[in-house]
Amino acid sequence: MRNSFRVHAALLFVALIYAANYSLSKDVMPRYMGPFGVVTLRILGAVLFFSIIKYFVAPQDRILGRADNLRSILCGICGIGVNQLLFFSGLNLTSPISASLLQTIAPIVVVIASAMLLSERITVPRVLGIAVGVAGAGSLVLSRNVQAAVYPQATLGNVFILANATVFGLYLVLVQPLMRKYHAFTVLSRIFLVGAVIAVPFGWREVFTANYASFPLYIWLEIGYMVVFLTILAYLLNNWALKYASPALLGVYIYLQPVLAVLIAVGLGKDHLTWGKAGQAVLIFLGVWLVSQKPKPVPAPEVPLMPVQD
Template sequence: MRNSLRVHAALFFVALIYAANYSLSKDVMPKYMGPFGIVTLRILGAALFFAVIKYFVAPQDKIVGRADNLRSVACGALGIAINQLLFFSGLNLTSPISASLLQTIAPIVVVVASAILLKEKITLKRLLGIIVGMVGAGLVILGRNTQAAVYPNATLGNICILANATVFGLYLVLSAPLMRKYHAFTVLARVFLVGAFIAVPFGWRDALTADYAHFPLYIWLEIGYMIVFLTILAYLLNNWALKYASPALLGVYIYPQPVLAVLIAVAIGKDHLTWDKAGQAALIFLGVWLVSQKPKAAAGPAVAAEAGRD
């Protein structure tokens, strides 16, 4: 019971970290640094941190076997490089509220990926949830933006965020077996190393050419937040939670993100909540709720069943 409480507390803290980032990132990009430059700093900082900690905490622990090594490469490509490149590219082009709403599609992706990779059953209710959730996401992507002058390329940004949510959902499913088999720092050191090899070539120029001498203090603090909290701490807590909970439970904790993101964005004047967005959110939440329902005849270690248990 105590461990379950710790898992839920860790996941809620992660949701709060992600929610604040939707607004804080807007201060940094594109005025002070491009999205790929931010990704480069995040990944290099985290890769160095996890490599050093792994050396001291779990020096003998190694990922072995062709299957596990290929899985770790896939996790690094999807969960680190592609995930972050898509997220910051999309957030740079769209509003914080739209981005946070589209992130809630990830639990639907988890269920679909679990059905394909883990043979999880898709019931009629879950199929309906997938359809409803995707309709809500489609309305967010194609809907008229009340801040079109501020975000003229919002549609492209929304598509990037939807793709980001998709690869993050796949990452949760793929990384769970590794986290249960190896030390968390072993897995994180490997996946961030792989992510660095893929992402840094896209962003090293932005990172090197930024005018650091003229960064205000609050920009330095926000970049530090994105490296320490958004990358190192959030990934560490998420992957620690995967040892004790299912990928679906981590997906469920995406629910609070848009609520927290809306409160933060509106409070500091970064975005506005409209009735259209509220209706789109309701559709997505309904779809995710239907998808998260436990199948009646769940025989094995079903992903959704574990989520319900916790």
């Protein structure tokens, strides 16, 4: 019972960390720092942290072989570099609620990528879920709402967030074999290093040209939040909880994150929930729920008994 409480507490805290980021990031971007600068600070902080921890907890662990090294590079490109550049670029242009809802389609991408790369079966409910989820996401991406004056480039931002969720879903499929074979910090230190190689050329100028003297205390705290809580603490808690949480429990918190993001955004006055967005959210949630249903195992064919030969 005590461990169950800890798992729920960890998953809830992770959901809160991710949900709050949609609104807090809007304070930083673009007034104090551009999205690429935020990505660069976040990834460099993670590289430093995970490399130091890896040195102490798994000093002898190495990613070996050409195939695994290529996979780790691809994971760093998809899961860290391109993923973060797309996410913060999109969040900079669109509303917190739209971004949080579009992020929820990642499980749909995981199912499609698993079918293509791992030959997993796609059942009729999953096909229906993909169609419903894509319809909801497409409607949200193309919609124009009352905040068009606040976010004139919201459509482009929504496209970036949708692309972010797609590459992140692909990353989740690609990284599984590495996580099973190597220590988690070995994988993380490598993929964040690759991500830094991708992100730093885009963001170093924004990092060095930012007027840090004009940053009020709350902006420093929010940047620290994105580096420490969003990147490091969220992973550590999530990684621990995944060892004990059931798929059904993880599904609950997948749906909880955008709900919390909506409450935080509305509570802080960063966004407004409309009936249109609510309907799009229902379509996306329904699609994700359908694709999350595991297909029933196919019964093994009966082998006829062969007559015993003398």
